Amino acid sequence: MQIFFAFIFSQTISSAVGVVSVLTTLLGIWFEWRRPRDREDVEDAIKDRKITEAAAQRRIKFIDYRPWCLICLGVALLVLAMVGMSDGR
Helix, strand or coil, X not given: CHHHHHHHCCHHHHXXXXXXXXXXXXXXXXHHHHHHHHHHHHHHHHHCCCCCHHHHHHHHHHHHHHHHHXXXXXXXXXXXXXXXXXXXX
């Protein structure tokens, strides 16, 4: 088990996790920026009768939660990377 934690908290892995955290956060910000357009697409699909009202509600709920989940995941990964890069001091 100690070998696993030593591998996770090595400098190289922590740097990679830091890069992934930044990319994940930026992806979440991009989804937040795109959210009004995605909602409009769902509303247009309802008007065109391509999807049902229940399916539209599920899709809108996913569109609303997706950016914040990615942003929170990115921040959590960034904290993990910072803990991994510290010397324990």
